[in-house]
Amino acid sequence: MSAAQVLQTLRGRGLTLATAESLTGGLVGAGLTAVAGSSDVYRGGVVCYATDLKATLARVPEALLAEHGPVAPETAAALARGVAGACGADVGLATTGVAGPSPQDGHPVGEVYVAVALPGAEPEVRRLHLSGSRDAIRAQTVDAVLALALDALAASSSALG
Template sequence: MSAPASAADVVALAARLGLTVATAESLTAGMIASALADVPGASTVLRGGVVAYQVAVKRDLLGVDAELLAAAGAVDPRVAAAMATGARTALSADIGVATTGVAGPSAHEGKPVGTVFTAISTASGAESFEHHFAGDREGIRMASRDAALAELFRELSRGTNPGRG
């Protein structure tokens, strides 16, 4: 992958394409939405976000299937994809981005610290990405935010209009 995309890069490209973004964040707890909102002009792009730290929020607000959550746990690529789709749908955005994972200090649901799943959702479908980050809790959360922004930028850079077919 080339140089990491910044939130400013994401906002500029999404604005140029006329696309909106919604976030669903677990371990990043709003860091992606905050990074986007820090950029002047973000109001044309950022529809909003959901901090879905607890399983019940993933299920009740984002529509993640309860059976999937029970079987796979919250740290799963399918859960990340469902979160991204849930945010995109609930907030009427063109693109949804989500994070779920284990920031530490200890393993969770049998997943080691640093296991993170991010996802991007468009009208064409959702795609999840698996990451294994090293470092402390803050470092893992920042790396997760940066990975999600890079994936969002990569989706926007495909040159198509993902939200509108």
């Protein structure tokens, strides 16, 4: 899936986008802003690599982080919802997980969660079990969150009409 497809779909629906990235460290935002004209859709994003920044920058409730930790479907959902609010966007995308080289807090390398929050809907989260190098896991995560966004937008469009 490409960033251009996501931007085109959002543009066609009159929606704006924000991103909250942990393990991808800005790769989603970089891919989106590499597309000419992205500024009419992409509002911005936060790289919240450290757990405390998930709360302060992406508005993830501290109690949720304390209960579930940074690598969890609940956290991914809260990141997507929170960053949309923090950036004044209609849609939020989020990535969180373990890219390696070592497991983190009992989570294996390749355990990743991507999420999308659309207006008026509960965030949709996908759990991924990825393999390969750190760079490969990060690249696969970018592709997965863009694919999730397109799937969710298509489903919401179908549900409306």
